[in-house]
Amino acid sequence: MNGKVIGIALVACVLAGAYLWMGRETGRVEPSGPAARGAPTPLETTLPPVEAGSSAPPVKSVPFIEEPDPSTPSGLPVPEATDHGFRLTGRVLAEDKPVAKAVVRLCEDAGIGGQLSQMGDLRSEVLTDETGQFSFADLVPGERMMLRVLHADYAPALESGIDAAVPASLRRLIRLRPCLAVAGRVQLRDGGNADGVIVAVYDLSLQSFDPEDRLENKSLAAADGSFEVRGLGAGMKQVVAWREDLSRSYAPVFDLQQNKNDISLDLSVGRQLLGRIVGPDGATPVPKARLILRTIGRAAGASTIPSVVTAAADEKGEFRVVGLSAGAYDGWATAPGYLNSVNQTLDAGATSVTLVLRAAPRAEGQVVEAESGKPISEFTVFPTGNPDFVLEGKGRSFRVKHPEGRFSIPMSASGSYHLVVRALGRGEASVGPLGFTDGQTVADIQIKLGRGIGVIARVEAPDGKPLAGATVSLLRAAPVANDPASQLFGMMGRTMSSKFQAQTDAQGMAKLAGLRAGNYEVTVAHLQFSAPEARNIVLVDGQDHELEVFRTIAGATLKGVVLSKDGKPDAKARVALQAVSGIAQRREAATDGEGRYELTGVVPGDYRLLVMQRDGQANLFEILQAGSNGGRVVTLRAGEVLELNP
Numbered sequence: 001m002n003g004k005v006i007g008i009a010l011v012a013c014v015l016a017g018a019y020l021w022m023g024r025e026t027g028r029v030e031p032s033g034p035a036a037r038g039a040p041t042p043l044e045t046t047l048p049p050v051e052a053g054s055s056a057p058p059v060k061s062v063p064f065i066e067e068p069d070p071s072t073p074s075g076l077p078v079p080e081a082t083d084h085g086f087r088l089t090g091r092v093l094a095e096d097k098p099v100a101k102a103v104v105r106l107c108e109d110a111g112i113g114g115q116l117s118q119m120g121d122l123r124s125e126v127l128t129d130e131t132g133q134f135s136f137a138d139l140v141p142g143e144r145m146m147l148r149v150l151h152a153d154y155a156p157a158l159e160s161g162i163d164a165a166v167p168a169s170l171r172r173l174i175r176l177r178p179c180l181a182v183a184g185r186v187q188l189r190d191g192g193n194a195d196g197v198i199v200a201v202y203d204l205s206l207q208s209f210d211p212e213d214r215l216e217n218k219s220l221a222a223a224d225g226s227f228e229v230r231g232l233g234a235g236m237k238q239v240v241a242w243r244e245d246l247s248r249s250y251a252p253v254f255d256l257q258q259n260k261n262d263i264s265l266d267l268s269v270g271r272q273l274l275g276r277i278v279g280p281d282g283a284t285p286v287p288k289a290r291l292i293l294r295t296i297g298r299a300a301g302a303s304t305i306p307s308v309v310t311a312a313a314d315e316k317g318e319f320r321v322v323g324l325s326a327g328a329y330d331g332w333a334t335a336p337g338y339l340n341s342v343n344q345t346l347d348a349g350a351t352s353v354t355l356v357l358r359a360a361p362r363a364e365g366q367v368v369e370a371e372s373g374k375p376i377s378e379f380t381v382f383p384t385g386n387p388d389f390v391l392e393g394k395g396r397s398f399r400v401k402h403p404e405g406r407f408s409i410p411m412s413a414s415g416s417y418h419l420v421v422r423a424l425g426r427g428e429a430s431v432g433p434l435g436f437t438d439g440q441t442v443a444d445i446q447i448k449l450g451r452g453i454g455v456i457a458r459v460e461a462p463d464g465k466p467l468a469g470a471t472v473s474l475l476r477a478a479p480v481a482n483d484p485a486s487q488l489f490g491m492m493g494r495t496m497s498s499k500f501q502a503q504t505d506a507q508g509m510a511k512l513a514g515l516r517a518g519n520y521e522v523t524v525a526h527l528q529f530s531a532p533e534a535r536n537i538v539l540v541d542g543q544d545h546e547l548e549v550f551r552t553i554a555g556a557t558l559k560g561v562v563l564s565k566d567g568k569p570d571a572k573a574r575v576a577l578q579a580v581s582g583i584a585q586r587r588e589a590a591t592d593g594e595g596r597y598e599l600t601g602v603v604p605g606d607y608r609l610l611v612m613q614r615d616g617q618a619n620l621f622e623i624l625q626a627g628s629n630g631g632r633v634v635t636l637r638a639g640e641v642l643e644l645n646p
Contacts (some may be wrong), residue, residue, distance in 0.1 A: 094133025285317025365445025569595025
C-alpha cells in the first residue's frame with residue numbers, strides 16, 4: 001500500500017471518528033426499563049479479582065447460531081416479553097463448560113446504523129450464574145445494544161447486533177477464548193513500598209465514547225512491585241499504574257499478540273486536581289457530569305500516545321482527580337443535555353478549578369395523530385441536517401415516552417436542523433429547517449403523524465410453498481446530498497438511514513407499516529434461497545400496496561477464511577458481500593473460531609467481498625470503500641458453492 005492510499009485511509013478514519021463523536025448527549029428521553037448509569041472508573045470496576053498463577057484452559061470461539069424454536073409454527077424464535085419490553089438471555093461457555101461469575105455488561109450501541117458499532121452508555125451489568133447464564137429485561141424494539149463479557153481467566157468477548165425488533169438477536173451463546181496476560185514491575189522513585197498500586201490495561205482498539213470503557217482488567221501490585229494482569233485479548237494496549245499519592249505512569253503503547261512479561265513502570269509523587277462542574281449560569285452544580293483530561297506537553301511522555309483521564313463529579317458537581325503527574329492538561333466537562341465546556345489548560349495541583357457547561361439548543365413540542373389530534377405516546381425523534389438522511393445512535397436519535405406526546409431534546413450544536421419523527425404503525429413526518437443557537441429553545445413544535453402506507457409481500461420457496469424467515473427490505477430512493485454524514489458514508493449511509501425490513505411468517509407473509517410516499521426498491525433475502533430480482537415500487541399516500549409473489553431460487557454459497565496480519569485465522573472478523581450493481585443486495589457474516597465464514601442463499605451475480613471488521617474492530621478503510629472499487633470481486637451462480645483461498 002503506497003503512502004497516498006495510507007494517507008487517504010487515515011483521513012477517512014479521522015473523519016469517521018469525528019462524526020462518531022458528534023453529539024455526545026444521551027440519545028434517550030425518559031427511558032423505560034433499567035436506568036442508564038455512567039461507565040465505571042478504574043477504581044469502581046466490578047471485575048473479579050485476579051489470582052496470580054491462574055491459567056485458562058484452551059477453548060474454541062464460534063459464532064452464535066440461533067436454533068429454530070420448534071414450539072412456533074414458523075420455526076422462528078419468539079422473544080420473551082417483560083413489563084416494559086423484551087428479555088435478552090444468554091449463556092457464557094468455555095470449552096463447552098459454563099463460566100460462572102463472568103461480568104456481562106449491556107451497553108447502548110452508539111454506532112451508525114447497523115454497519116458500525118461503538119460502545120455507548122452502560123445500561124446494566126450482571127454476573128453469570130453457576131450455569132453460565134445471564135439475562136437482561138425490558139429491551140425495547142429499535143434500540144441497538146451491545147454485550148461485553150469480561151473474566152479474569154478469559155479474553156474479553158464483544159457481541160453486537162442486539163435489537164428486540166430482531167427476535168433471534170435476543171438469545172446469545174458466547175464462547176470465551178484463552179486470555180493473554182501482561183506482567184512486569186512497578187518501581188517507586190523514592191524506594192517505597194508498592195502496596196496499593198493499581199495496574200490497569202486498556203484496549204485501545206475498542207471503539208467507545210468514554211475512554212474508561214476501554215478498561216479490560218486490572219490488578220494490585222505486590223509489595224515488591226511485581227504485578228500480573230490477566231483476562232486480556234489481543235490488540236493495541238496501554239498499561240497504566242497509579243496510586244492516590246503517586247502520579248500515573250504510562251507504559252509505551254504496544255500490540256499484544258502473546259503474553260508480555262517485561263512491562264516497567266516508574267512512579268513518583270503525584271498531584272491532585274480539585275474543582276467543580278456547573279451549569280451555564282456559572283453557579284448551579286451539574287451532578288454526575290464528567291471531567292475529561294488529556295495529557296499534553298511533557299506530561300504525555302515521549303513514547304506514549306496522548307493519554308486521557310476521566311472522573312465523575314458527585315451530586316454537588318465536585319470532582320477530585322488523584323495520581324496526576326506534574327504538568328499541563330487539556331480539560332473539559334461533558335454532561336447529558338449540555339454542550340461541552342470550553343477547553344481549558346489545567347495544571348496538576350490546582351484546587352479550585354471551575355468548568356462551565358454551555359447550554360445546548362433545545363427543541364420542544366408535541367407529536368400527535370394527524371387524523372384525530374390525539375397525542376402519540378411513544379416515538380423517536382431524529383435531528384438531522386437532511387430529512388432524507390436519519391441515523392440511530394448516541395446524540396443522533398431520541399426515543400421518547402410521554403403520555404401527552406411531548407418531547408424536549410437537546411441539539412448537538414448550533415445550526416439548522418430538520419426534526420424527523422417515526423412511530424410504530426405511523427407514517428414518518430418531519431418539520432424544518434429550524435434554526436438553533438446556543439441556549440435557545442425552539443418551542444411549540446407540533447408534528448402530525450398520519451397512518452402511513454402499508455406494504456404486504458408474500459414469499460415462496462422454489463417449490464411454491466410459503467417461505468418463512470425471509471427478510472423483505474424496502475430501500476427508499478431518496479437523495480442524500482448536502483449533508484456531511486451522507487457525503488462521508490455515501491451509499492452505505494443511504495442504506496442505514498432509509499431501509500425498512502420485515503420477516504415473513506409461517507404463511508410466507510411479511511407486513512410493513514408506516515411508510516411514507518416515495519420510490520422504493522424491494523429485495524428479499526433468506527439463509528438458503530434467493531430472490532434474483534429487485535423490484536421498484538411507488539408508494540402513494542392513502543394507498544396500501546400488495547406486492548406480487550416473490551418466488552425464490554436456489555441461492556449461491558460463498559466460503560472462505562480471514563487471516564490476521566500475522567497470518568493466523570481471525571476469529572473476530574466480519575465480512576460483507578456487496579453487489580457491484582448496487583448496495584441493496586448485501587450480505588454479512590462473522591468468522592468462527594478458525595477464521596472461517598460462510599454466506600448462503602446469495603442472489604447470483606457479481607459482488608465485492610469486503611472485510612468490514614478485523615479482530616473485533618471496525619475496518620474503516622474497507623467500510624469507506626464500500627461504494628467504490630474496494631474489496632475482491634467474485635461472481636456467484638445459482639446453486640454454486642464457491643470457496644475462496646485467503
